[in-house]
Amino acid sequence: MxxxxxxxxxxxxxxxxxxxxxxxxxxxxxxxxxxxxxxxxxxxxxxxxxxxxxxxxxxxxxxxxxxxxxxxxxxxxxxxxxxxxxxxxxxxxxxxxxxxxxxxxxxxxxxxxxxxxxxxDHPRLLRHYRHQIMVLDSAVTDQVALVAQLEQLLGARVHTATVARVDLVNETTIVDVRYSVKGRATNTGTSGAPAKAGAHR
Known part of the structure; x- marks a missing residue:
């Protein structure tokens, strides 16, 4: 029993x-x-x-x-x-x-x-923190400039930006970004799917 x-x-x-x-x-x-x-x-x-x-x-x-x-x-x-x-x-x-x-x-x-x-796994736990793989339409080799550009594009504070690939021929940069967004509507889903972002040249 x-x-x-x-x-x-x-x-x-x-x-x-x-x-x-x-x-x-x-x-x-x-x-x-x-x-x-x-x-x-x-x-x-x-x-x-x-x-x-x-x-x-x-x-x-x-x-x-x-x-x-x-x-x-x-x-x-x-x-x-x-x-x-x-x-x-x-x-x-x-x-x-x-x-x-x-x-x-x-x-x-x-x-x-x-x-x-x-x-x-509660949606409200650390809900401001995001993770995204981004494709920039420019080849960025300077880490400081890369972080500044990502923060401008995302409107958020970038904690880590790990470059996966820099293509100098096609002028693209693939970067794994971990960032936090404060005071904005948040989406609880944190997909790792690549997101293409325009770059300010």
Missing amino acids: PQLILFAIDICAVVLLVFGLYFPRHRRRDLVVAYLGVNVGVLAVASALSASNVGAGLGLGLALFGVLSIIRLRSTELDQHEVAYYFSALALGILGALSTTSIWLSGGLMALIVVMMFLG
């Missing part, structure tokens, strides 16, 4: 994580299936191994290796917050399968994971 209660707590926790936090905030349907599959798969495998003579540590190690392989060999790009949801779904499944711990401890740890993801 305690094992079934843990299963129920795990299902409630992953449903809350996926449908209460991730999907309303990021709207990526394909990862909903991935998170649910990872959670239930790890829960099933870890539960079966814990009931057999195979060491639970070996089973959990294989589960972690499998998820890391999926993330490593993925065909589509994942943002860091999506990787965090992967590991949260994995951790919930592992905790749901650990019958050796008390229900209160496992349930409390599951609740802690969901609460931390709620806070860490």
